[in-house]
Amino acid sequence: MTTPGAVIADALAYAQAVEDAVKASAAYYEAGTSALDDDSYDRLVRAIATWEAEHPDGVLAGSPTGKVAGGAVQGDVPHTAAMLSLDNVFSPEEFTAWTVSLARRLGRDTARYSVEPKLDGVAIAARYSHGRLTRLITRGDGTAGEDVSHAIGTIEGLPAELAEPVTVEVRGEVLMTTGQFEHANEVRTAHGGAPFANPRNAAAGTLRAKERAYTVPMTFFAYGLLPLADTEPAQAETLGECAHSDLMARAAAYGVNTTAATAVPGVTASTVEEVLDRVSEIAALRPSLPFGIDGIVVKADLAADQRAAGSGSRAPRWAIAFKLRAVEKITRLLAVEWNVGRTGIIAPRAVLEPVEIDGSTITYATLHNPADITRRDLRLGDRVMVHRAGDVIPRIEAPVAHLRTGDEQPIVFPEACPRCGSGIDTGEQRWRCESGRNCHLVASLSYAAGRDQLDIEGLGHTRVVQLVEAGLVQDLADLFTLTRDQLLGLERMGETSSDKLLAALAAAKEQPLSRVLCALGVRGTGRSMSRRIARHFATMHHLRAADAEAIRQVDGIGAEKAPSIVAELAELAPLIDKLAAAGVNMTEPGALPPAPTTAAADDDARSADDGAEAMSAVGGGPLAGMTVVVTGAMTGALEKLSRNEMNELIERAGGRASSSVSKRTTLVVAGEGSGAKRAKAEALGIRLADPDEFAALVADHLATAAV
Ligand SMILES: NC(=O)c1ccc[n+]([C@@H]2O[C@H](COP(=O)([O-])OP(=O)(O)OC[C@H]3O[C@@H](n4cnc5c(N)ncnc54)[C@H](O)[C@@H]3O)[C@@H](O)[C@H]2O)c1
């Protein structure tokens, strides 16, 4: 495939582009399985046209330009009158220019316009003989189409019998509504077929498919009515003289479906301004329509104007398509995320290779529920058709199944709640965490009890769920007022485990402020940030008294984060009070509260580096002013320390812990298995220490690290 949209460099690339476009076109009109989205196809054809304009002698006979259906489709049933394509405009200016050229051609202003949605489906001619539907023919190459009469009876809006026994041809679009498309793919995948990428492809593929084991409904909308060879002459003459809007009213009276029954009925307009207003109205309604449209068709309404304007080989001169921006693009499904909502609903979300649709870059799309994923037969790595119109959340229509390489992977459904680890209730279409509305509480308590936070031994996930479900704990503080009797009342809770848990809770009350802060889960403050805040303010009292400006004194807290920390602490105030009342420690050992500031801090003069110095000046210690990175396995006296505990140790000793080696690093503690970071430190000439050397350096502070 040539890169769509790329400029064609030479005759060889031109020939390749023509071949690609013709192949895509054939796949698009026949089985609805093009490898390209419309935008990419249109760019390819534009590049072909540009090249042809510069090389008029090199134009290939097979070129798609200037032909109905790009010349890729044939037919053997001749049309009564040519079934043409439409020329396009993309802006009000281009549209106005078109009306001017039409007026020039007519020698007068166009008397009246008809304005209708451009339905995004497949063109079809339906022949009625004495009121009975006898034949369905596709557009084909415009001169002759293919007989698809087997589809009679599966198309809503195209009755088997008209309200009057007339002999006429009704032309219009066969499409699938959103609901019909969902249903079609459901039925199709249930029969082992590959889902269609979008409703248009589904309509094209379904219309042409013969002898399927199942039928799926489609919908017809008329946009043309004309006589057949054996139509009564008087009737034929009347039809030939009717305005387009009258023909549509007549078709509706015959019982054929028209846009009159939709939110975007065809209307007439007498001025360009009126037309453009209607274009805007239809464009605004597009996202809420139950079927796809890709533009607005504007026609000279009167038969006399149409006759005077005439037609070219590809399109009539009396009609134009005002194209709307593409709302569908093909991109790749990279991953599926599972998010837990407030009520415990676990919702999948598609992560996409970023793609621009209608001016915005799309990286996520909704996936509703697991059944939806199964129904759409989605796989990781799939190329997918993504739809986004207006403010509506982008959605995946379906995988472009014929583009599969075989490397696609099944989407793994979670076995436990991704937030709190509880079981999942899969009884309904929408999966739900078994902890329901408590999911968040279970998750936050489990987090708070974790090793790097309050480190409460014996308070694992199952125990947390049990306490929450028994109604004993409604927030973090409730843990610290649990009684022995309450614990003994729980299942599988003997005297020994109750006492152990109570002891662990008592020990947790003595944890430093930094860990309490971390356990509170203030957004934007992870473990090391919690430590920096705790060391800076020394007490919860000082921290809560701080405004955003004061919080910005802490190294690494910027103008955005500071106010949100203040706001969250205010929100957490009742919980913090409750924790303090339960006897939980609210101070940071070894830290001194900041000196009260007199003058307002000078913003410009302050940088992260200054902050680091200020902090270590308060702390002092053997690592004062140093930025330390730990890498590899710790041994000897440091063996038992987690990375978080190592970082705590560094900060207690006055240093600043960092996870990556840079020019600002002053010391790298390198244990066994430290590869890349050690190498980088050596390259930058940064001081290295092995675990034993480092243990000796911070020996005074090491004693207090044992937990
Ligand atoms: N993705 C691909 O590989 C691929 C290949 C070929 C074509 N295409 C797409 O198809 C389009 C060009 O194809 P085309 O010539 O079939 O169609 P068109 O967009 O040029 O418009 C003509 C068609 O519009 C339809 N139509 C809808 N509402 C109508 C109304 N109210 N009045 C009259 N006609 C109405 C008719 O079917 C008519 O045949 C382009 O947008 C192109 O992107 C895509």
Ligand SMILES: [Zn+2]
């Ligand atoms: Zn949960």
